[in-house]
Amino acid sequence: MMHITVALPDEVAQEYYTASEKLADVLKDVAPAPNAQTLMRLMLASFTSHDIAAHFDRALRNVTGAPMPDEADTWVFSPEFEAAP
Amino acid sequence: MALKTKNPPPIPEQSPVLSEERILRINPEIDRRLDGFMQANTKLTDYYTQLVKQNPDRAIRAFMLTKMFRHEAELRVVARQAPQAKEWLEQQSPEVKQRVAERLDKISPFYREKAAVRVISQEKAKLDFSPRVGQSMAA
Numbered sequence: 492m493m494h495i496t497v498a499l500p501d502e503v504a505q506e507y508y509t510a511s512e513k514l515a516d517v518l519k520d521v522a523p524a525p526n527a528q529t530l531m532r533l534m535l536a537s538f539t540s541h542d543i544a545a546h547f548d549r550a551l552r553n554v555t556g557a558p559m560p561d562e563a564d565t566w567v568f569s570p571e572f573e574a575a576p
Numbered sequence: 577m578a579l580k581t582k583n584p585p586p587i588p589e590q591s592p593v594l595s596e597e598r599i600l601r602i603n604p605e606i607d608r609r610l611d612g613f614m615q616a617n618t619k620l621t622d623y624y625t626q627l628v629k630q631n632p633d634r635a636i637r638a639f640m641l642t643k644m645f646r647h648e649a650e651l652r653v654v655a656r657q658a659p660q661a662k663e664w665l666e667q668q669s670p671e672v673k674q675r676v677a678e679r680l681d682k683i684s685p686f687y688r689e690k691a692a693v694r695v696i697s698q699e700k701a702k703l704d705f706s707p708r709v710g711q712s713m714a715a
Contacts, residue, residue, distance in 0.1 A: 500659070538620035546653070548680075550661035553654045 507531050 507527035512554070515524035525533070552559050614621045646707045665673060 546657055547661060549650070549654050550657040551665065551676065552680055553658045554662045554665055555677045556682055557677060 507534075 503525070507530045510530050511524055511527045514530075520526050549559065551557070580691070624635070626636070629640060665676065
């Protein structure tokens with residue numbers, strides 16, 4: 492198990508604490524709600540390295556104004572598109 | 577931060593129109609998974625089959641609606657992640673910022689998955705990603 496300490500913007504952290512409170516309402520009288528740290532672990536477990544790299548790429552494109560990705564169904568269906576110019 | 581919408585796709589220099597043969601080319605692996613998904617979701621498959629045959633115009637809108645929801649969801653995620661990417665970018669030197677912008681411009685986002693992994697891994701190799709002050713990691 493790896494333990495990490497990451498500086499989070501307040502508004503980002505707040506979302507997790509608020510989510511924990513929402514779940515406390517849902518689970519009231521049934522089970523203790525997952526705390527914010529549990530929810531952070533849940534969300535961090537959602538992505539592969541591939542997903543994370545793609546997210547960062549999109550965010551950078553948004554910041555720099557570079558072209559954003561388009562739908563790539565034709566690429567998905569056609570592996571040879573990979574080698575296309 | 578104002579959310580940028582998608583830029584119009586770049587105009588291909590060589591083949592502006594994809595041939596029918598190329599559009600209809602099949603990735604066998606994806607096709608096999610799609611077969612399984614369709615067999616496991618017969619009601620949905622029947623619904624779209626009927627829709628395409630009986631009301632193709634509405635079928636187009638149904639298809640695009642799915643795309644729109646996905647696009648909007650992606651934009652929401654990008655909007656929330658952009659400050660983190662901006663923070664990283666602002667920590668880089670002007671030369672690196674310029675290089676990143678040029679690289680992203682040059683790589684066609686059409687191949688987004690391949691391109692994203694390539695750009696990030698290349699930049700990662702060049703830059704120091706060690707934890708900064710205020711960040712620590714212990715095994």
